[in-house]
Amino acid sequence: MASPAPKSPEQSEKSKKYDRQLRLWGDHGQAALETCHVCLINATGLGTEVLKSLVLPAIGAFTIVDGKKITEEDLGTNFFLDVDSVGKPRAQIATQLLLELNPDVKGDYVDECPEQLLENNPNFFTHFTVVIAIALSERVLIPLSKSLWAANVPLIVAKSCGLIGYARIQLREHTVVESHPDTQNPDLRLDRPFPALLRHVESIDLDGMDLKDHAHVPYVVPLLKCLQAWRSQHGGNLPANYKEKENFRMEIRKCIRLNEDGVPEAEENFEEAIRAVNFATLPTGISKDVQDILKDDSCINLTSKSKPFWIMARALQDFVANEGEGLLPLRGSLPDMTADTTGYIALQQIYQQESLRCAEIVHRRAQHLVHHLGLADDLITEADTRLFCKHASDLAVVRGTSIADEYDPKTPNASYITQQLDDPTSLMVYYVMLRGVDKFYAEYNTYPGEFNVEADIVKLKGCISKLLGEWGCTSVAKDDYVHEICRYGGSEWHSVSAFIGGCVAQEAIKLITGQYKPVNNTFIYDAITSNTETFTF
Amino acid sequence: MDIGNETLGNQDHLQRRWSHLRKLLERSGPFCHPDFEPSAEILNFVMSSCKVLVIGAGGLGCELLKNLALMGFREIHVIDMDTIDLSNLNRQFLFRIKDIGKPKADVAAEFINARIPGCKVTPHYSKIQDFDEEFYRQFHIIVSGLDSIVARRWMNGMILSLLSYNEGELDQSTLIPMVDGGTEGFKGNARVILPGISACIECTLDLFPPQVTYPLCTIANTPRLPEHCIEYVKLIQWGKENPFDCPIDGDDPNHINWIYEKAQERARQFNIGGLTFRLVHGVVKNIIPAVASTNAVIAASCATEVFKLASSCCLPLNNYMVFNDVDGIYTYTYEAEKNPDCLACSNNVKTLDVKDGNMKLQELIDSLCENPSYQMKSPGITTVIDGKNKTLYLPLIKSIEERTRENLKKTLNELGLKNGSQLIVADVTNPNTIIFSLRMPKENDMVVE
Numbered sequence: 009m010a011s012p013a014p015k016s017p018e019q020s021e022k023s024k025k026y027d028r029q030l031r032l033w034g035d036h037g038q039a040a041l042e043t044c045h046v047c048l049i050n051a052t053g054l055g056t057e058v059l060k061s062l063v064l065p066a067i068g069a070f071t072i073v074d075g076k077k078i079t080e081e082d083l084g085t086n087f088f089l090d091v092d093s094v095g096k097p098r099a100q101i102a103t104q105l106l107l108e109l110n111p112d113v114k115g116d117y118v119d120e121c122p123e124q125l126l127e128n129n130p131n132f133f134t135h136f137t138v139v140i141a142i143a144l145s146e147r148v149l150i151p152l153s154k155s156l157w158a159a160n161v162p163l164i165v166a167k168s169c170g171l172i173g174y175a176r177i178q179l180r181e182h183t184v185v186e187s188h189p190d191t192q193n194p195d196l197r198l199d200r201p202f203p204a205l206l207r208h209v210e211s212i213d214l215d216g217m218d219l220k221d222h223a224h225v226p227y228v229v230p231l232l233k234c235l236q237a238w239r240s241q242h243g244g245n246l247p248a249n250y251k252e253k254e255n256f257r258m259e260i261r262k263c264i265r266l267n268e269d270g271v272p273e274a275e276e277n278f279e280e281a282i283r284a285v286n287f288a289t290l291p292t293g294i295s296k297d298v299q300d301i302l303k304d305d306s307c308i309n310l311t312s313k314s315k316p317f318w319i320m321a322r323a324l325q326d327f328v329a330n331e332g333e334g335l336l337p338l339r340g341s342l343p344d345m346t347a348d349t350t351g352y353i354a355l356q357q358i359y360q361q362e363s364l365r366c367a368e369i370v371h372r373r374a375q376h377l378v379h380h381l382g383l384a385d386d387l388i389t390e391a392d393t394r395l396f397c398k399h400a401s402d403l404a405v406v407r408g409t410s411i412a413d414e415y416d417p418k419t420p421n422a423s424y425i426t427q428q429l430d431d432p433t434s435l436m437v438y439y440v441m442l443r444g445v446d447k448f449y450a451e452y453n454t455y456p457g458e459f460n461v462e463a464d465i466v467k468l469k470g471c472i473s474k475l476l477g478e479w480g481c482t483s484v485a486k487d488d489y490v491h492e493i494c495r496y497g498g499s500e501w502h503s504v505s506a507f508i509g510g511c512v513a514q515e516a517i518k519l520i521t522g523q524y525k526p527v528n529n530t531f532i533y534d535a536i537t538s539n540t541e542t543f544t545f
Numbered sequence: 546m547d548i549g550n551e552t553l554g555n556q557d558h559l560q561r562r563w564s565h566l567r568k569l570l571e572r573s574g575p576f577c578h579p580d581f582e583p584s585a586e587i588l589n590f591v592m593s594s595c596k597v598l599v600i601g602a603g604g605l606g607c608e609l610l611k612n613l614a615l616m617g618f619r620e621i622h623v624i625d626m627d628t629i630d631l632s633n634l635n636r637q638f639l640f641r642i643k644d645i646g647k648p649k650a651d652v653a654a655e656f657i658n659a660r661i662p663g664c665k666v667t668p669h670y671s672k673i674q675d676f677d678e679e680f681y682r683q684f685h686i687i688v689s690g691l692d693s694i695v696a697r698r699w700m701n702g703m704i705l706s707l708l709s710y711n712e713g714e715l716d717q718s719t720l721i722p723m724v725d726g727g728t729e730g731f732k733g734n735a736r737v738i739l740p741g742i743s744a745c746i747e748c749t750l751d752l753f754p755p756q757v758t759y760p761l762c763t764i765a766n767t768p769r770l771p772e773h774c775i776e777y778v779k780l781i782q783w784g785k786e787n788p789f790d791c792p793i794d795g796d797d798p799n800h801i802n803w804i805y806e807k808a809q810e811r812a813r814q815f816n817i818g819g820l821t822f823r824l825v826h827g828v829v830k831n832i833i834p835a836v837a838s839t840n841a842v843i844a845a846s847c848a849t850e851v852f853k854l855a856s857s858c859c860l861p862l863n864n865y866m867v868f869n870d871v872d873g874i875y876t877y878t879y880e881a882e883k884n885p886d887c888l889a890c891s892n893n894v895k896t897l898d899v900k901d902g903n904m905k906l907q908e909l910i911d912s913l914c915e916n917p918s919y920q921m922k923s924p925g926i927t928t929v930i931d932g933k934n935k936t937l938y939l940p941l942i943k944s945i946e947e948r949t950r951e952n953l954k955k956t957l958n959e960l961g962l963k964n965g966s967q968l969i970v971a972d973v974t975n976p977n978t979i980i981f982s983l984r985m986p987k988e989n990d991m992v993v994e
């Protein structure tokens with residue numbers, strides 16, 4: 009058999025096992041995941057569903073805090089408890105059964121009520137990468153929120169109540185370099201061609217080519233040539249409106265070769281140039297979001313405590329103001345286009361080299377800043393700045409608010425809530441209902457409808473009216489929704505928990521890997537209609 | 546003690562575990578299905594009578610089995626033709642390292658039955674095509690979590706073929722709802738299909754993205770991307786050099802290694818960067834990225850819909866939900882529309898328009914494959930001429946393929962087809978044949994006559 013000597017890289021068992029997710033967040037995302045430590049407060053059905061989707065992709069470690077003993081009711085919603093475990097500590101059994109999922113993950117538990125733990129050891133929770141809290145009463149939630157806010161540790165609170173699910177992310181500041189946008193225009197700079205690109209395009213003589221070569225020039229070349237010609241005839245301006253763009257397309261079409269009969273040849277590259285007019289004639293700029301980052305206080309006023317993200321952002325800002333002449337570093341990737349190999353590769357390398365040149369300048373500036381701040385030289389590597397520059401146009405910063413503030417009646421969310429409540433399609437009504445449930449629980453120590461629907465409807469309505477009054481909202485508690493919530497009686501539907509569990513796990517992965525944009529900051533799921541909505545408090 | 550065989554409800558020694566479901570099924574509420582009558586009987590039906598079929602025991606299937614078992618379902622069947630692979634373990638949570646190589650259906654069923662007493666999952670380590678109408682008819686609801694579009698379409702055709710009509714009226718007792726889920730990376734969708742009533746898989750065939758293909762001339766002559774180099778080795782070099790005397794097996798590391806090395810040589814020759822082993826593996830096996838969280842969300846949504854259909858506690862999803870959590874969490878729910886000319890679910894006569902009778906049979910077959918609303922894979926065609934059946938082309942049976950191959954080059958006229966001729970088409974995408982009436986401009990008939 010003609011078996012060649014193996015030259016392929018040996019694939020580790022780990023990269024085989026995690027292959028399907030490594031294709032999404034890469035080896036560096038995986039490394040971040042594998043060094044994190046997640047805390048789960050209360051191993052309810054929802055709690056273990058969250059951890060399941062974190063243990064499988066291999067977080068480094070988890071700790072479960074839960075002082076409850078397993079009941080028969082628990083077995084109906086929680087897959088990570090078994091029938092023989094009724095009466096045993098929920099934290100212990102859940103830890104045991106979750107660990108079976110993945111030997112790469114470490115896990116331990118504290119069989120203690122979270123409230124007591126927080127009282128006895130206020131710093132216990134501040135050592136984790138992320139804390140996920142389920143079914144926490146306001147009495148514990150508020151001090152926990154304050155403590156984690158002060159320690160700058162992200163907190164995710166999730167609830168599963170009958171057919172309604174809820175998740176709230178509390179984070180002070182979260183920075184994202186790789187947001188992986190679904191769609192993105194190529195960064196071609198045809199309106200602001202850099203010297204190497206201009207030299208390359210000018211060196212190509214389209215008229216002197218035979219038909220085969222002419223039909224295999226990458227579309228960037230004729231497009232830039234036509235654009236330069238257009239601008240010289242239009243006072244340096246780009247084709248701006250629909251009519252001008254149409255005329256410009258006609259100009260490109262005129263460059264298509266004709267056969268002996270005067271009929272245009274089929275030149276796919278020129279068709280691509282015509283199709284590219286829409287985005288390629290837009291002036292290259294900096295999005296509002298990125299401009300805001302470059303103007304941010306954290307970017308302008310660096311200190312020795314500044315995160316690498318902000319130091320690189322400042323280096324980027326300095327680049328834009330100087331060498332970049334108002335533009336971000338070139339992204340450096342060239343989309344595929346009809347072309348022969350050499351023509352395409354030559355152009356690709358021109359884009360790549362310019363992009364590396366920009367990144368190098370940004371890196372030098374970053375190094376200078378690091379040195380100036382008295383920080384370690386290796387704080388920011390060249391690979392870091394390259395990645396940062398490559399994604400400069402989709403950088404994102406999310407600044408959140410604390411749950412303690414949200415729950416404080418003095419913090420004004422009244423007009424936002426009222427406005428949403430007036431919209432009959434808005435799921436805000438469930439936010440208000442769930443807050444009502446919290447208040448009900450604080451007052452009566454049961455869930456509304458747990459034992460008596462009729463009687464609790466009145467009481468829950470009272471709780472909600474009180475809340476709306478505290479907030480200064482003019483809306484009233486809607487009877488149908490109050491009734492529906494009481495019908496649930498604090499019950500947990502496994503499939504609703506599984507839905508929210510999957511969502512919360514992915515949000516945690518976003519926070520841990522620093523990739524993809526997290527929800528900001530409240531998410532409601534309505535399983536009755538299969539709708540979801542995001543609110544920002 | 547075999548709890549599964551007992552009558553349910555009160556005798557379940559763990560009945561309190563169902564108190565969560567009971568609250569919702571034994572109490573009335575303002576947002577229930579208009580026909581919903583709260584009662585203890587509903588849970589009894591779910592637990593003792595309702596038979597659910599889960600298709601696929603992979604990423605979605607494992608989640609579905611767990612969700613259904615915890616929603617009280619006990620009579621569950623699961624079909625999966627695959628065995629467990631190391632790369633499944635990052636999301637298919639019922640499997641462990643020790644299970645690698647074993648049938649997914651068997652391991653999944655055993656795990657669920659052990660964890661949830663009373664639940665009786667019956668595994669079928671087979672293809673969906675191995676079962677007939679009799680088998681599928683026994684289920685109340687079918688829920689699918691498949692990664693194959695062809696299998697989905699086949700299943701869709703199967704539930705449609707179970708429908709029976711009395712004087713044009715659908716016999717409701719023959720209707721088996723299908724809940725279907727799909728995921729790719731951080732995106733997914735869940736839908737409810739009421740066969741014959743709401744949009745079916747074929748009605749919305751255009752929702753499936755076309756597979757990325759590269760023109761052969763690019764691959765052979767002007768490669769620009771690492772993918773072009775990989776496709777070259779796969780499509781051209783492998784056939785020429787035949788290194789292992791067999792077709793490519795994406796699961797054989799020797800094969801992947803060979804393709805990787807040859808593709809790397811080609812990339813180096815053309816100065817093309819970015820060729821990695823992971824990319825080669827992905828292109829050769831057509832790997833779709835997958836994470837635990839998206840599977841959890843979509844399977845949860847499907848299980849909720851199965852429960853709604855079984856209990857009538859709420860109106861089911863009408864009828865399509867898309868999910869994407871790349872940027873925040875985004876969902877969109879809408880009603881996919883039934884296509885009145887759907888090949889699978891409409892009772893209209895299907896007409897197939899052709900340019901003229903000079904079209905070759907091969908061209909007609911190509912159009913059945915390429916037309917976005919047909920997207921067939923390897924159609925076989927028979928017709929009736931002067932009351933006699935005539936096979937025009939059958940690709941799947943070797944002896945008939947050889948005998949009918951000549952017909953591919955013939956024109957429709959030469960084969961005796963004319964305006965109004967019936968074409969009976971069979972394809973892997975549907976368990977049933979589809980009858981087309983050929984429509985061609987009149988003058989061509991006259992040319993023949």
Ligand SMILES: [Zn+2]
Pocket residue numbers: 744745746747748749883884887888889890891
């Ligand atoms: Zn249809």
